[in-house]
Amino acid sequence: MTLTSDVVLDPYDYDFHEDPYPYYKRLRDEAPLYRNEQLGFWALSRHADVLQGFRNSTTLSNKFGVSLDPVSRGPHASKTMSFLAMDDPAHLRLRTLVSKGFTPRRIRELEPRVTELTLKHLDTMLEKAGDGTVDYVAEFAGKLPMDVISELMGVPEADRDRIRALADGVMHREDGITDVPAEAIEASLNLIVYYQDMVAERRKKLTDDLTSALLEAEIDGDRLTDDEVLGFMFLMVIAGNETTTKLLANAAFWGHKNPDQLTQVYEDTDRVPLWVEETLRYDTSSQILARTVVGELTLYDTTIPDGDVVLLLPGSAHRDERVFDDPDAYVIGREIGSKLMSFGSGAHFCLGAHLARMEARVALTELFRRIRGYEVDEANAVRVHSSNVRGFAHLPITVQLR
Template sequence: MTVQIDKPILDPYDYDFHEDPYPYYKRLRDEAPLYRNEELGFWALSRHQDVVQGFRNSTALSNAFGVSLDPASRGPHASKTMSFLAMDDPDHLRLRTLVSKGFTPRRIRELEPRVTELTVGHLETMLERADSGTVDYVAEFAGKLPMDVISELMGVPQPDRDQVRAWADAVMHRDDGVTDVPPAAIEASLNLIVYYQEMVAQRRKKPTEDLTSALLGAEIDGDKLTDDEVLGFMFLMVIAGNETTTKLLANAAFWGHRNPDQLTPVYADLERVPLWVEETLRYDTSSQILARTVAVEFTIYDTTIPDGEIVLLLPGSAHRDERVFENPDDFVIGREIGSKLLSFGSGAHFCLGAHLARMEARVALTELFRRIRGYEVDEANAVRVHSSNVRGFAHLPITVETR
């Protein structure tokens, strides 16, 4: 009698996969390090060394059609909403260099006191509500702060921020089993683009001190960003910068709750918060799956993948690879991670906003722990986000014990 062994399966749209992708990843690493999904038309790389090489091989694996599997987000138009993330060199290098003139480490450093103010404001509201019982950590805090920071950076006026945040959330939502962008997300994208177009037009007439004005003024040897290029970068900030940081803050809270022994030293010494952030980025990264398009024939595991095919890189899997991390399925704050972290990519496309995300998470979690003695997550009522590439919570109800 022969025993039928199922092939490993990777379906980025499957709700069960969203609940816990890590057993799926383990099977891929062990049984199909180069995986093929005929039905959805992609290949996938799951081992750490292969994901690193995939990120760094931008000649064979192109970003030009975007980094999402969703058909509506893919194609030559991808750079309109994903800026230089959906470009190859030399276009990528030109745009990234120009954007870097406005989006400087100094600008991020100078933003920190304001990030602290915004954090404290949201925390005070959340903790007041928590006095009467359970409060939604995402709705009251993790979902609000990153978008407010980006709005602050861009110069979005305070009264508009709730609406801009609602559009940004709608852009990312995916329905169960639907392998494309739903109509509500397309409508939200258009609303955001129209809003930012008006903002760019205003700054052209009357520059202010914000990043939008800095981008419009950025120049290298007479080369400047067009309105569309500024718009594309603003959209990228909303999608990549907002969504992933929201998920990072909620994932940190969830896994901290699941591993209270790991948090005890953090309560005692808030200098350990950045270590908590790094382990969360490794253990359960917001950015799980990134697509590339084969530009020239790409050979790996004795298989040649023809050009035009989609290859998914799985940093979420790479971070649990036992070939690289000891006991990778244990959440250990303070473990040695360093350059093995792939949450912000690697190589030419390394995330320009990595320092902003780390600063926001450090400030947010430090200020939270200054005010609380402990917290509990109501796991039964926690709701995961359903997305083909990011991982985190739509709702995370918690109870807190204030200091």
């Protein structure tokens, strides 16, 4: 198949951030294996190819990281991205040890506390909303996930605002910047220093948080080093905080754009998980993930050489009309099942998927118990500019309380 298409995929382009879906459609139709010479990557956009890409963790390696940003790429990537930037057997060893601390039971036991944190932030947001507009991201969606992670790890409440600010600093990108800015690197270092102190404290005296559980985790005498614990904590901040914030805001935005779909949710909050799943399909937080070719890979009569970067586009895969009926329609309750790739697939399937789903369910259920309607001020909504995640930096809303 020849790659004759004049469509340009630039993950740093603000126009692409506003609405990537027309670009994706053209890629799927015209260049299912796309090449960008200038930025030096290939991209796969069809559902079948993206799924195959996630599952082929030998030829498509994670070991140089999963971001296109040059500073994040390289053999050092696992220092901040933990086992997400590793291949087996190193990946499996670390993942198995970490999952001894990060258990479904621990997540279940966290739910009452997640509900408390949700209500605290909801109270503040709804009070500020009063008769006017309030920023749903600044007051709610941007605060809750980082607080949940801090709760899980054992960060004292007094430090959480600061930790949240550092986490935001790690992710922020200005217009036209195609690499990690100095401010983000500084925020990353400050965050790591904070967590280093926390790990050192737990080494002296264990508590019942995830940080202690990670230090205690052991398989046949094998334990996590301090650096490995730190890498995982940092991964939680990036992967677990950012994506859930985006999910909560994307759900609110698309619910507002499709009010007929939300009627069923107002009537029955048990349908919130279906709302979450359709949001994950329709406009997923994680749009683009990078892999590195090991050996070589042949697709569409084209051989991709060793060391080249291949981008997997789950954001495009979820709108593939080869797999979903009427994919550009937002339909709460549609059949999605195992076709969803928001959390990846295969060996690197997201360890935090159940935490993200639980958080989103609790947050949106409690919100809908308190309101009977809301409107998004679209003119003043501001998108996040990132080469791999999609969502809102600001989402002003007005609410009608029940």
